[in-house]
Each structure stands twice: as C-alpha cells, then as structure tokens.
Amino acid sequence: MDQLLNRSEVSEDHQWNLQDLYADQSNWDQAYADVQKKLSTVTNLEGKLNTVKSVKECFTLEDDISNHVERLYVYAHMHHDEDTTNPTYQALTQKAKKLSVDANEALSFVTPEILSLPDDKLDAFIADSALSDFKFTLQEMKREKAHVLTKTEEALLAQVGNLSQAPQTIFGMINNADMKFPKIKDENGKEVELTHGSYIQYLESPNREVRSRAFKAVYETYAKQKNTIAATLSANVNKNIFYSRVRKYPSVLDMSLYGDNIPKEVYTNLIDTIHESLPLLHRYMKLRKKLLGVDELHMYDLFAPLVDEYKMDITYEEAKKTIKDGLKPLGEDYLSALQTGYDQGWIDIYENEGKRTGAYSWGAYGTHPYVLLNHKDNLNSMFTLAHEMGHALHSYYSDNALKYRDAQYTIFLAEVASTTNEALLMDYLLKKSTDPKEKMYLLTYYADQFRTTVFRQTMFAEFEKLIHEHAEQGESLTPQALSDIYYELNLKYHGPDMTVDKDIGMEWARIPHFYNSFYVYKYATGFSAATSFSKQILEEGQPAVDRYLGFLKSGGSDYSINILSKAGVDMSSPQPIRDAMGVFEQLITQMEQLTK
Incomplete structure (x- = not known):
C-alpha cells in the first residue's frame, strides 16, 4: 500500500469545496461575531412569549441563530476532519462547539416559557395561521411537556452540554489521532502500514494469513487501551x-x-x-x-x-457513472441533482494522513450538502458513494422544499x-x-x-x-x-x-x-x-x-x-x-x- 499523502498534497479536484460555506477564515470570524451579537438580543424576548407576535419573532430569531451556529460548526468540523492532527481546526471546532453551547444556553428559556402557558393558550397558538410555519414545533413542545424542566434547571442542563460531549470527543481522539496499529506483512511478505482505512481491505484479502494478521493486530492494539x-x-x-x-x-x-x-x-x-x-x-x-x-x-x-x-476494480470515475445508470428508475430530476453533486465540490474523495476515517454526508441548511469519503477502487467504495449521495440528495430535496426547521429530517x-x-x-x-x-x-x-x-x-x-x-x-x-x-x-x-x-x-x-x-x-x-x-x-x-x-x-x-x-x-x-x-x-x- 502506498504511503498516505499529507493534506497539503491532495489535488483540489479530489477535495470538497468548503468555500461554499465561508469564503475564508475572516468570513467565518465575521459570522461568528454576528451570531454573538444576535445572542445578546435574545434576552429582550425573555418573559414576553405569550403573544402570537412575540412567539413568531422568537422562533424566527432562533432559526436564524441555529442555522448560522450549525454552519459555523460544520465548516470548522469538516476542516478538522480533513486532518484531525491540524491544531488550527481543532481549536476552531472547540470554538464553534462553545458557541453552540452558548446558543443553547441563551435560548434555553424558550421551551419552558412557552410550556408554562395554559394548554388552551398553547392550542390557540397551534391553530393560529400566523404561526403555521411553527405548527409542528408547537405540537412537539406540547408532547414533550412532561420532560421539560424549570427555566433554571434547563439553563443548568444547557451548561452541562460541554461536559456531556467529553466521552465522544475523548474516544475520537484516542481512535483517530492517537491509536497506531503495528505494521503487518501483506500477501507478498512485504511490511505494510495498517490503518483504519486499510483494515477492511486486508480483511478482504484472499490470503487467509493476511486476514488473520490484520484481525489480530487490530484487536491486540485495542486490547492495550481496553481500560481507557x-x-x-x-x-x-x-x-x-x-x-x-x-x-x-x-x-x-x-x-x-x-x-x-x-x-x-x-x-x-x-x-x-x-x-x-x-x-x-x-x-x-x-x-x-x-x-x-x-x-x-x-x-x-x-x-x-x-x-x-x-476482483472488481472500479475507479472513482467508473463508480460515479455506474451509480447514475443504476439510479435511472428514480427519474431525470434525481439524476440531474446527482450530477450536480458530482461536479460542484460536494465530495472529498480519498484518504490522506490524519483524515477522519469512514464516510458521511453532512452540511448546513442554505448551502449544498457535503460528502466525506475514503475511497478505494472497489465495489464497497462504489456502494459507499451511492449510500452517501442518497443522504446528500435527501438533504438537498428537503432543504429546497421546506423552511429550516421542517427540513431537518x-x-x-x-x-x-x-x-x-x-x-x-x-x-x-x-x-x-x-x-x-x-x-x-x-x-x-x-x-x-x-x-x-x-x-x-x-x-x-x-x-x-x-x-x-x-x-x-x-x-x-x-x-x-x-x-x-x-x-x-x-x-x-x-x-x-x-x-x-x-x-x-x-x-x-x-x-x-x-x-x-x-x-x-x-x-x-x-x-x-x-x-x-x-x-x-x-x-x-x-x-x-x-x-x-x-x-x-x-x-x-x-x-x-x-x-x-x-x-x-x-x-x-x-x-x-x-x-x-x-x-x-x-x-x-x-x-x-x-x-x-
């Protein structure tokens, strides 16, 4: 297996285009400051959520803040995923995470305040056409009433948000950044690097010894960290x-x-x-x-x-074409959206040093979705591309058809x-x-x-x-x-x-x-x-x-x-x-x- 490229060596055509979220870091910083400014205005609404007008104003502001916080976080985190060892984006992700917690804290009064209203008032809001964009939210709030706490308790829980992410963050760092697997011998007796990305490839080897060696090497490495x-x-x-x-x-x-x-x-x-x-x-x-x-x-x-x-060797280009042919039953509209995704910087294609393992589709409302891959030229990677583009197009269709809060499936x-x-x-x-x-x-x-x-x-x-x-x-x-x-x-x-x-x-x-x-x-x-x-x-x-x-x-x-x-x-x-x-x-x- 070839040595992995550093992120700086990866060709632009193989990278997603995160500039569609923010043109550069200074735009991100500006958007961050704007959200902080909006958060400082939230308190003006506190204690006033008892009229149709104030509830509508509050939900509209909440959507605006949430959408921008999401976008800031997605940008920082996706840059971090390109190379998990890059300290700039580790710091930016933490900054975005903190903003998310601050936003949750600032808005934590909304649900309990609306739920403190009598049921008949809540039912009137649900029935009011001026709040039709928020009807489902209001119905949901009513359903969740039994599990919502007092205003003080909700604010306290929002502050615990940072702590609650610790187990997942720590595991991610152990697994993606610190975990190093030993070298193993491949089919030709050559020493090769075992990585998260190559592990499944070695398990797919026709050579049973290689499979056994990769399997044992991975689990022995995890066993050394079992207590942590x-x-x-x-x-x-x-x-x-x-x-x-x-x-x-x-x-x-x-x-x-x-x-x-x-x-x-x-x-x-x-x-x-x-x-x-x-x-x-x-x-x-x-x-x-x-x-x-x-x-x-x-x-x-x-x-x-x-x-x-x-052995089915399928290049990335062949995979794209075959997927398009296979999805013909879904019609022209779907195929055209798929092609847009292929052509317009939605996809980050190959594994590189420090890149997050696996694959996902992500993004923020108001821009197109993104797909992270660690593509190998095989059948499995072709199906992964089909799978992640399914997610991406689900987001694309729902984002185009619906307002922010209803679009989140x-x-x-x-x-x-x-x-x-x-x-x-x-x-x-x-x-x-x-x-x-x-x-x-x-x-x-x-x-x-x-x-x-x-x-x-x-x-x-x-x-x-x-x-x-x-x-x-x-x-x-x-x-x-x-x-x-x-x-x-x-x-x-x-x-x-x-x-x-x-x-x-x-x-x-x-x-x-x-x-x-x-x-x-x-x-x-x-x-x-x-x-x-x-x-x-x-x-x-x-x-x-x-x-x-x-x-x-x-x-x-x-x-x-x-x-x-x-x-x-x-x-x-x-x-x-x-x-x-x-x-x-x-x-x-x-x-x-x-x-x-």
Whole structure:
C-alpha cells in the first residue's frame, strides 16, 4: 500500500469545496461575531412569549441563530476532519462547539416559557395561521411537556452540554489521532502500514494469513487501551442515564426513542424479528464456510471473497457513472441533482494522513450538502458513494422544499434514502450481470449487506440495550463485562458453523456509533424500509417514484413513522423486516443453486 499523502498534497479536484460555506477564515470570524451579537438580543424576548407576535419573532430569531451556529460548526468540523492532527481546526471546532453551547444556553428559556402557558393558550397558538410555519414545533413542545424542566434547571442542563460531549470527543481522539496499529506483512511478505482505512481491505484479502494478521493486530492494539476505552464508553452510558433520570424517562431507551416519537415496539420488534430470522444467518454462515473450503470459519473470514480470482476494480470515475445508470428508475430530476453533486465540490474523495476515517454526508441548511469519503477502487467504495449521495440528495430535496426547521429530517429516516440508492444499484448490477462468477460475487456482496446492515447493526442495538440495562441496574461496565456481553452476542448471532474468536470480544471498543447511543438500530430499520421502497419503485414505476420523491421532500415536517407510512412503508409492524428477510432468503437460495 502506498504511503498516505499529507493534506497539503491532495489535488483540489479530489477535495470538497468548503468555500461554499465561508469564503475564508475572516468570513467565518465575521459570522461568528454576528451570531454573538444576535445572542445578546435574545434576552429582550425573555418573559414576553405569550403573544402570537412575540412567539413568531422568537422562533424566527432562533432559526436564524441555529442555522448560522450549525454552519459555523460544520465548516470548522469538516476542516478538522480533513486532518484531525491540524491544531488550527481543532481549536476552531472547540470554538464553534462553545458557541453552540452558548446558543443553547441563551435560548434555553424558550421551551419552558412557552410550556408554562395554559394548554388552551398553547392550542390557540397551534391553530393560529400566523404561526403555521411553527405548527409542528408547537405540537412537539406540547408532547414533550412532561420532560421539560424549570427555566433554571434547563439553563443548568444547557451548561452541562460541554461536559456531556467529553466521552465522544475523548474516544475520537484516542481512535483517530492517537491509536497506531503495528505494521503487518501483506500477501507478498512485504511490511505494510495498517490503518483504519486499510483494515477492511486486508480483511478482504484472499490470503487467509493476511486476514488473520490484520484481525489480530487490530484487536491486540485495542486490547492495550481496553481500560481507557471502557471508561469512555461507561462515561457515555452514565451521561445518558443522568439525562434520562433528570428528564423523567423510564429508561435511556425510552428517552432515545421519544424524540422521534418512535414506539418502543419498533426497537423490540426489530430484535425479536431478527432473532426469529437467525437460522437464515446461520444458513449463510454454513454456505460461506463451504464456499471458502475451510474446516473452521473464523471471524476474520467474514469479509473474505467467496469467488476465486474475481476482483472488481472500479475507479472513482467508473463508480460515479455506474451509480447514475443504476439510479435511472428514480427519474431525470434525481439524476440531474446527482450530477450536480458530482461536479460542484460536494465530495472529498480519498484518504490522506490524519483524515477522519469512514464516510458521511453532512452540511448546513442554505448551502449544498457535503460528502466525506475514503475511497478505494472497489465495489464497497462504489456502494459507499451511492449510500452517501442518497443522504446528500435527501438533504438537498428537503432543504429546497421546506423552511429550516421542517427540513431537518430525523436520523430514523436518514438511512432510508441512502440504502434505497444501494438497493437500486444492486438490482441494476445483478440484472446486467451475465458472468456466473460476477453474479456470485454480487450476490455475496448483497448478502453481506444484509449481514452487516441488518443482522450486525441489530446485534449492536441489542448490545447497547443490554449495557444500558446493566448500568441502569447499578452494575459496572468493566472491560471484561463489556467483552463478555459482546462475545456471547456474537456466538448467538453467528451460529454453530462459526468459530467465534476470543479477539472479537474487543470489537465494542472500535465502534464510534456507541457514542451516539441507540442510533444503530436505525440502519437496520432503514435498510428494511429501503428494501420495501426499492421493490415498489421497480415494480410500480412512476407512482412509487412520486411517493418516494415526496418522502425525500418531507424532511422532518411530520413524525418519521407518518412520513414513511404516507410514502407506503409501515415501520410499526414487523412486516418490512420480514420482507427484507424474504429478499435475504432468495439471495441465499440463488447462491446455493450456483454452488451445486
């Protein structure tokens, strides 16, 4: 593997254009000062939020401040993500974070003050056409009434905001900046650098020794930090428990779902429906073992190619074109927006020294979305691009259709658009494929999507549920306790044909999503909803496309469950998950037939 470039050596065409947010640092500083000035005027409204006029003025100012704070933060943080070791942007990110906390503090009186009004006054506001832009917000405030504290308590909680980010910040620094993996020998016996970005590539190596070496090197490195990382994860769980108790929720899970108004059954249904479907995953593990021709299937064999000598080298340019072809069923309007994203500086493409790992889509209302990648020339990176552009175009459509506060879609919905793109792309590739080896490769890839996005994320979701329950009952989350829980889940999920290596017990230590608690289940529900959407789009054509584009333009203008339901997917029942499992079963059956 080549030495990574420094950020300063990365070609401009491979970088996103953050000047679309702020032309330069002095513009950022000016915007920062403007927000501070506006924050000083907020107190003029305090104690006056009892008329339609004052509430409208307050919400309008709140939106203006929030939008600019978001933009300042996004700019600083995305520069920081380009090179996490750059002290300038570390400092700028901290400055933006502090402004965000100051803004929350300054505006913390708004909700409790409006909620102190009698219900009939609140109902009158909800019904008043002058406040129609804020109707959903007012309805939400009324629903949240039971969990909002007094003015003094809310101001105090807003100040705790800085402290509450500590576990995630500390983990990020350990994981991205300080964690150094040893060198390992590649297929040719050459010493190569192991990084977050290259780890999965080595796990995909056809050479079993390389896979085993990479796997062991990564988990032995994490094991050396197990006490520190267990302390950061435990601190994060305790922070969640603090908030849930202060805000009078029965549990952290209840609190996490309440914001999106998601019934608890959605979470428990997911785990239960996946438990009933584990025999399918076990069947897939058995097939994987047979295809690899191994006596024992190990955890480091999960990403190994199942088709001999079938390698899909896909350059970034080819990936863009193939994605566009695969998304044709979504129509011209969608394709034109996609092309704009390709051409106009939305995307930061390749890994460089110090760059944040993984991929995401982010941005701020009022400018286009952005996508961070660490692109490799393989199938997985092509799907990552399709996935992140799904997020980006969801934001693009909702931002263009709606005002600031209604445009912010929930994370529960976020994974649906990204995964619908992946499902349509896969359908296109499978239909186009005539080579049995290629077909087998794609089937394996898609089956692995189900394994990693539905089964694995549900296992993560179950792990989060268990560790929070343990902590809520007063038990300590020691490194051993975390590893034991995690190891047992791996045994249960992967079944009798998998040799579950002890090292995997450390995997909880490298999952950044655990610092964004009760988030990962949304990947599994999102994947299921997306499987349903793509099926409808391919079978029905235009009417389903119209419903789907309507979904993209709905942002967060209603409850997530309702937005999906209007577009034709009912997530309050186990049905979409069972539908997804039906597709998974078909894939396994096709693979079994190809291997006879």
